[in-house]
Amino acid sequence: MWIVSATYFVMGFFNIVFAWFGMICFIIPLLVAIIGGNKIWCNKYCGRGQIFLVLGNKLGFSRGKAAPRWLSSIWFRNGFLVFFMSFFINMIYVTVLVAKDIRSLSETVNLLWTINVPWHWAYPVEIEPWKAQFAFGLYGIMLTSVIVGIVLTIIYRPRTWCVCCPMGNMTQMICKLKNKE
Amino acid sequence: MRKYIAENDRGRCVACGVCVKTCPRNAISIFRGCYAVVNNEVCVGCGLCEKTCPAGIMYKVKIA
Numbered sequence: 001m002w003i004v005s006a007t008y009f010v011m012g013f014f015n016i017v018f019a020w021f022g023m024i025c026f027i028i029p030l031l032v033a034i035i036g037g038n039k040i041w042c043n044k045y046c047g048r049g050q051i052f053l054v055l056g057n058k059l060g061f062s063r064g065k066a067a068p069r070w071l072s073s074i075w076f077r078n079g080f081l082v083f084f085m086s087f088f089i090n091m092i093y094v095t096v097l098v099a100k101d102i103r104s105l106s107e108t109v110n111l112l113w114t115i116n117v118p119w120h121w122a123y124p125v126e127i128e129p130w131k132a133q134f135a136f137g138l139y140g141i142m143l144t145s146v147i148v149g150i151v152l153t154i155i156y157r158p159r160t161w162c163v164c165c166p167m168g169n170m171t172q173m174i175c176k177l178k179n180k181e
Numbered sequence: 182m183r184k185y186i187a188e189n190d191r192g193r194c195v196a197c198g199v200c201v202k203t204c205p206r207n208a209i210s211i212f213r214g215c216y217a218v219v220n221n222e223v224c225v226g227c228g229l230c231e232k233t234c235p236a237g238i239m240y241k242v243k244i245a
Contacts, residue, residue, distance in 0.1 A: 066237030
């Protein structure tokens with residue numbers, strides 16, 4: 001699966017439309033959590049997590065130190081989820097604006113929530129502007145999380161990203177809710 | 182006889198499954214996506230999970 005994930009990021013570099021496949025990483029884990037009531041996606045199939053394992057364990061790019069306790073605290077995890085969701089909602093909002101012709105398409109990828117990186121070369125085909133805008137936005141979110149995840153892998157342990165991963169947090173919440181019933 | 186066993190802080194476990202992959206004896210499982218559970222019968226207290234847990238909530242503890 002990590003090859004699939006790596007391919008995704010490479011393809012997005014050349015053609016932004018591939019970013020749409022990123023929705024798989026959002027929809028499948030949620031569906032699995034809601035229907036199956038487990039985190040099998042995180043545990044077995046998450047390609048991003050596997051990239052971190054390959055980088056940290058096989059290639060040795062990791063200090064192997066445990067993450068600080070506040071990183072796995074409920075407050076930080078939920079705060080980070082809200083923070084991430086706000087960017088996700090903003091991305092959808094911008095997509096709607098573009099779809100309604102209120103805003104023009106910006107061919108940039110927003111990295112680390114601040115920097116707008118020009119990404120116009122990855123837009124070789126003509127598709128509806130809102131579809132392209134969504135792709136640019138989603139690719140930005142995906143790439144940002146990989147960058148943060150790799151930094152965490154190097155400083156701490158592989159998959160330290162999982163400790164505060166918004167998706168993992170959401171699916172775990174769903175599983176815990178399901179278990180209370 | 183084994184002297185150690187793995188224990189975890191279930192309240193802080195993020196159920197990522199790294200320990201499950203690491204455990205050489207398949208003694209750990211994720212309970213319904215909520216937290217990791219160590220099978221005390223199978224665990225030999227090797228401490229590999231303690232070293233790999235990204236949240237740092239796996240502990241190798243001495244058997245009393």
